[in-house]
Amino acid sequence: MASKTQMQEQLKDLKENLLKMSTLVEERLRDAIQSLIKRDSQLAQRVIDRDAEIDRFDDFIDDLCLRLLRSGETKESYLRFVTMAMKIVTDLERMGDHAVNIAKRAISLNEIPEVKPYIDLPRMAEVAQSMVKDMIDAFIKSDALLARSVWERDDLVDSLNDQIFRGLITDTVRNPSTSQRAIHLVIVSRYLERIADHATNIAEDIIFGSSWK
């Protein structure tokens, strides 16, 4: 069985890696949205090309957690922390996939004419990004208040999503030639909504689950 110091070291390592992985996801999300706003397909391609980095973190942290579970420590708060970390890693990996999906749509959008500047979409991306960041902090610090604020932000994301959708429907009715653009943008806002959803689900687990401190 691992010594207490060894286990504390491994837990610290786990937290640090979770932070690194979530920072990577935030960065990819920011780059994906920037590639759309600035019509920069090269940046979008970089987001796509670098997805494997996030996937490697997923495998690495999963293995780290399994190692922690094999230490033989059976304290419930400890097991809850490690198993929840495994769930979070799955969510982060999926968020990374959504950032890649946004980058792919950005490339398609950059090939068709711009209609008007994006307003709600960058706002929505900003909120989603803040949710990812705060969700990880809430988990690591076991901060239910912060988790609640993540959870509350989901309504804002949903209403921005609805707003974007209605705006695009109106645009398409007025000018059917923009329907291709509308389809891509609705899908982008859907990916943002899903990223926010992942953060919200974890936040719920933090609020309603047992504490691990």
Add this chain to the structure above:
Amino acid sequence: MASKTQMQEQLKDLKENLLKMSTLVEERLRDAIQSLIKRDSQLAQRVIDRDAEIDRFDDFIDDLCLRLLRSGETKESYLRFVTMAMKIVTDLERMGDHAVNIAKRAISLNEIPEVKPYIDLPRMAEVAQSMVKDMIDAFIKSDALLARSVWERDDLVDSLNDQIFRGLITDTVRNPSTSQRAIHLVIVSRYLERIADHATNIAEDIIFGSSWK
């Protein structure tokens, strides 16, 4: 430490409960879609009212898994199975939430005039349902081939989703008064896509993850 027989019993219990939970999710999904097709808001309301049952399974199976992890068994295949079960339960719970969301939209849709019968949506729901079922079977039997067939079906769901979306955009351009209906239906197909997504993600874990047999 639990005896080998006790652990085998607990693992059997875990598998049975996972099957029960996934059957419940499939049922809710079927009822939610039926409530839409048959314009039966009472059925939709029942789906909403019974969400707590799925949530209880989530807590119950999570506790069961934690108990298994506390047995002190450190064999890697065993730990992988139990931790993956915990991830699957989270996915099932979210799928249940999406069924509830579909039921809520069905109630709103049942209050506005029907435009034409649904064709692609029931088809999409059927595929999503089959994915949930087969994903659980693939996990329990550690059947990578079945997992692959789940994974492949995701493309069909995505193309049905795109088809529905394009159809609704065309309808709305032709007849702007149907835009409210279109918004609800796009959101319903989005929830179906997310359910399929959860199944696909788990299928990927089964295909690419280490086996636990």
